[in-house]
Amino acid sequence: MPRRDSRGRSPLASVLWGLAGLGAVVGLGVAVLSAMVARTVVIPPSRREDDIRILRYDAGARTITLSATPDSLLTGEYSFWFSGDSGHARVGEIIELDRFGVTREVLGVDFGDLVRARRGRFSGWFWLTPRSLGVPYENVSIATPLGAAPAWFVPAEADSDRWVIQVHGRAVRRAETLRAVNPFRSAGYHSLLISYRNDGEAPRSADYRYALGDREWVDVDAAMAYAISRGAREIVLMGWSMGGATVLQALTRSPRAALVTGVVLESPVVDWIATLDFQARMRRLPGVVRWGVYALIRSRWGRIVTGLAEPLDLERLDFVSRAAELEHPILLLHSVDDGFVPATASIALAAARPDIVTFEEFTVARHTKLWNYDRTRWEDAIRNWLAGVEAMPQGDQEPAGSSQRA
Numbered sequence: 001m002p003r004r005d006s007r008g009r010s011p012l013a014s015v016l017w018g019l020a021g022l023g024a025v026v027g028l029g030v031a032v033l034s035a036m037v038a039r040t041v042v043i044p045p046s047r048r049e050d051d052i053r054i055l056r057y058d059a060g061a062r063t064i065t066l067s068a069t070p071d072s073l074l075t076g077e078y079s080f081w082f083s084g085d086s087g088h089a090r091v092g093e094i095i096e097l098d099r100f101g102v103t104r105e106v107l108g109v110d111f112g113d114l115v116r117a118r119r120g121r122f123s124g125w126f127w128l129t130p131r132s133l134g135v136p137y138e139n140v141s142i143a144t145p146l147g148a149a150p151a152w153f154v155p156a157e158a159d160s161d162r163w164v165i166q167v168h169g170r171a172v173r174r175a176e177t178l179r180a181v182n183p184f185r186s187a188g189y190h191s192l193l194i195s196y197r198n199d200g201e202a203p204r205s206a207d208y209r210y211a212l213g214d215r216e217w218v219d220v221d222a223a224m225a226y227a228i229s230r231g232a233r234e235i236v237l238m239g240w241s242m243g244g245a246t247v248l249q250a251l252t253r254s255p256r257a258a259l260v261t262g263v264v265l266e267s268p269v270v271d272w273i274a275t276l277d278f279q280a281r282m283r284r285l286p287g288v289v290r291w292g293v294y295a296l297i298r299s300r301w302g303r304i305v306t307g308l309a310e311p312l313d314l315e316r317l318d319f320v321s322r323a324a325e326l327e328h329p330i331l332l333l334h335s336v337d338d339g340f341v342p343a344t345a346s347i348a349l350a351a352a353r354p355d356i357v358t359f360e361e362f363t364v365a366r367h368t369k370l371w372n373y374d375r376t377r378w379e380d381a382i383r384n385w386l387a388g389v390e391a392m393p394q395g396d397q398e399p400a401g402s403s404q405r406a
Contacts, residue, residue, distance in 0.1 A: 034292025035305045037285065041276065041297065042209045042306050044198050045171050047084060050119035054082065055101045057114050063095060064114070065103045070339065071122035072102050074364070076372040082120030087112015090126060124369040127178045130154055130193075135185065142194060144222040149202035150174075151223065154181050154191040161233040162261075165223050166193045169241025169267075169368060170210065173201055176240055179371040180264075183379040187386045189236065194223045196246070207309040212272055213245030214312050220250040224259070234261045236386075240368055241341060244268020248319050251328065262329040262389045264382065267338055267368045270345035271318045278342040320345050323352035329392070330357045331385040333378065335365035358385055 053067040064080075066072045073094075080089045089112070092105035106114075110128060130137035130152050137155075141148040152174065156162070164184045166177035174193045181191050195201035196219035198208055205215070220237070227235060237260055239247030244265040251257055269275050273294070280290045296302035297312050319326065330353075334346040343361070350359035360381045365373035 031292065033285070033289050034296060037280070037289065038293045038296040038302070038306050041293065042212075042308055042312075044200070044208065044210060048081070048121055048171070050082065050084065050121050052120050052122065054114075054117050054120060056103075057106075057117070059115065062106045063103050064089075064091060064106050065101045066120075068097075068102050069122075070366065071369075072104075073097075074122070074366060074369065074373060076369070076374070077107065077126060078369065078372050079123040079125040080120050081123055082114060082117040083112060087114060087117060087120075088128065089114055122369075123172075124179070124367075124372050125172070125176050126372065128175050130178060130181065133178065133181055135181065140192075140226075142219070142223050142226050144197070144202065144219045146197055146205060146219075147203040149195045149197075149219060149222070151195060151226075152191075152193040154185060154193070156185055156188050156190050158188060160188045160190060161231050162189045162236070163227040163232040163234070164189045164191050164236040164238055164264075165220065165227060166191060167196070167220055167237070167239040167243035167246050168193075168199070169239075169243045173199055176368065177238070177243075180238060180266075180382065183382040184236075184386070187383055189386075190227075190232070192223055192227055194219065196220065205309070207307055209306065209308050210242070211308070211310075212312055212317060213242060213247075213249045213269070214317060215310075216242075216246045217249035217253060220246055221254040221256060224250070224254060224256040228256065228259065233259065235259050236262045236264060236389075238264040238266065239268060240266045242269050244270065245272065245317055248326075249317070252322075252325060260328055262331070262385075264331045264333070264385070265346070266333045266370065267335065267341055268332070268346060269317075269341050270349050271320045272314055273318060274320075274345045275341050278344075279340070320348045320352065323349055326353060326356060328356065329385075329389050331360065331382065332357055333360045333362065333370055333381060335362040335367070335370055335373075337362075337364050338367045340367040358388075 052069050052072050056065040077092050080091045089109045090107040092107045094102055094104050096103040127133055135154055138153040140151050140153045142151050166180055168174050168176040174195050177193050184191050196216045197205045224235060237247040251260060251263060296305050300311055332346050332350055334343040336343045350357045362370050371378045
């Protein structure tokens with residue numbers, strides 16, 4: 001007679017029940033982890049991690065010694081946010097590197113108590129307002145579908161009908177884009193540095209979720225309308241990181257895209273799946289979790305977890321696959337050592353469309369820190385590209401609003 005356990009089950013049945021239970025536990029774990037990752041992708045973060053230790057600050061010598069990290073070891077000039085973003089300083093070149101840490105020049109402390117600070121983080125930001133650039137500017141408002149969004153308008157050095165609209169990246173603000181003002185201004189472009197929904201300055205959407213460019217582009221379209229109302233006849237769109245994905249959506253969906261003469265992409269998200277896959281691999285997440293994340297973001301039922309008002313169309317956000325649809329000149333600046341948004345999609349887009357894409361490949365510079373790492377090369381790349389775009393014969397432009405893009 002077959003042996004039975006205390007519940008009257010055979011050994012085989014017990015094994016099957018055990019496997020079923022294990023499968024349920026594993027399945028639950030995958031579901032929970034997928035939900036956590038999906039929410040991280042779309043929910044604007046409340047704060048950033050201070051990942052660098054402050055070992056010593058010498059106010060008299062204007063130096064700071066930091067723990068060695070991939071960011072603190074970069075040459076160049078950077079923002080240094082400290083004490084949970086309650087303070088901001090600007091740091092310069094490396095003075096000394098030893099086993100105790102990396103010592104850098106302190107160029108200035110904008111606010112906060114660096115003497116008492118213990119931890120901080122590097123950022124590609126350098127200036128906090130246009131005032132720091134020593135150029136004239138206006139505080140303006142863009143009428144977006146969600147309400148008035150603040151922006152900075154920096155006029156060109158001379159009268160012009162050429163504008164550049166700067167679109168910052170994920171989890172940062174418009175100050176990120178101040179680094180691009182000088183090369184565009186000297187080339188005769190007015191600069192409009194915008195905020196957009198859920199970035200902490202512009203109005204929030206009802207769901208208060210990032211759409212990865214799939215809805216933020218509407219605010220870029222509103223900025224284009226503002227520029228046109230002030231005399232813009234040629235517009236360059238520039239997007240940084242997620243702002244690159246947003247700009248590409250505006251380029252292919254805005255009724256005002258006929259006035260766009262070119263696009264500049266800095267460390268851009270050209271394909272969100274490639275970017276999310278890269279970040280998942282860095283965190284050693286199994287493929288089934290990545291699949292779960294995409295399913296949650298793409299589906300209507302996923303809103304229960306993500307809070308998204310509408311599912312996101314990740315295929316529409318893939319401009320490697322959509323490369324044939326692009327027709328404007330593009331300057332693409334990306335570091336192969338980005339560390340956050342892989343350059344693989346940018347390289348693939350450049351390979352797919354060498355007729356319109358000028359690819360300026362950096363190394364070492366990391367994510368959105370290309371200007372900080374090599375300011376001269378970065379600014380010259382923009383100026384030279386603009387000169388080339390201006391030299392191109394321009395076809396007849398359609399009146400603004402005459403055609404609706406898909």
